[in-house]
Amino acid sequence: MAQQIKTAVEEMLAPFLEREGFELVDIEYVKEGSNWFLRVFVDKEGGIDIDDCGRISEYLSERLDEKDPIPTAYFLEVSSPGAERPLKKPQDFVRAVGKNVFVTTYEPIEGAKEFEGKLLDYSEERLVVQAGKKTTEIPAGKVASARLAILF
Structure with a gap:
């Protein structure tokens, strides 16, 4: 419904x-x-x-x-979607490259289901998020939700 x-x-x-x-x-x-x-x-x-x-x-x-x-x-x-707008469509992710994001996944990747950091790269197959010195490649099909993030 x-x-x-x-x-x-x-x-x-x-x-x-x-x-x-x-x-x-x-x-x-x-x-x-x-x-x-x-x-x-x-x-x-x-x-x-x-x-x-x-x-x-x-x-x-x-x-x-x-x-x-x-x-x-x-x-x-x-x-307005606000400062932490959701990322839903491919063009949302493309615009977010170089910005801070918060991503949750359906299943753990390298032992985690939540990733917060800079979105380094995006394609329809994967996202690359850098948190500190650690870079994680997340298969796009495993993304449960994603949004811009304001880091303090």
Whole structure:
């Protein structure tokens, strides 16, 4: 059900986002406590502001009211992906080369399932992450999640 909702929302938003120069980063449809949330994360070159979020929210809200793909009451949130944006698509990883990332894997690689460090290289087959002096090659198929990371 959640995947169908995400797909429907993406199809509703795609023409508007493309026309306006926005990038769809992620969509979440989650239950927190007794409430459902539809969260849409968007970005654009130079970043987005509150007015951008408002325009996207208004556009999407009208389409959701028309097509009504969500059977329960929910809260709609439109926002920037933030400083620790998720890395989902190949172009996200390409843009992240040279930046700090946090990667989790489905199974241990060299005894670990979490890797935090600089993304040195990316291809559709693998990621190369350097943490301190240690460099780890992670097969792309074993990546459970990845995001930009702010290291302190």
